[in-house]
Amino acid sequence: MSPLQRAEPIWEFREIDFSRNSDREETRQLLTFKAERGRWELDQTRIFRDGRKKVRLRRKVYRVTSAL
Numbered sequence: 879m880s881p882l883q884r885a886e887p888i889w890e891f892r893e894i895d896f897s898r899n900s901d902r903e904e905t906r907q908l909l910t911f912k913a914e915r916g917r918w919e920l921d922q923t924r925i926f927r928d929g930r931k932k933v934r935l936r937r938k939v940y941r942v943t944s945a946l
Contacts, residue, residue, distance in 0.1 A: 888939040891921065898929030909933065 894912075896905055912918040918935040925931050 888941070889936045890939050892918065892935045894933045894935065896931040896933070900931070905931065905933075909935075 894908070909920065912935060913920075917937045919937065920933065921936040922934040923931065924933075
């Protein structure tokens with residue numbers, strides 16, 4: 879199977895940690911900025927008992943292949 883016929887996309891992941899003191903608006907602004915500027919999308923959110931938040935973002939990796 880050639881790379882152009884690959885069935886599943888390849889993803890790049892990034893994790894962002896927020897302290898318990900970060901407010902909802904600050905978190906929303908940062909995630910919105912990442913989504914609009916870097917083509918990131920929300921993959922997973924974890925909220926721990928002590929109030930910390932861990933967010934995992936993902937985006938597709940596009941491979942450029944030579945046509946020659």
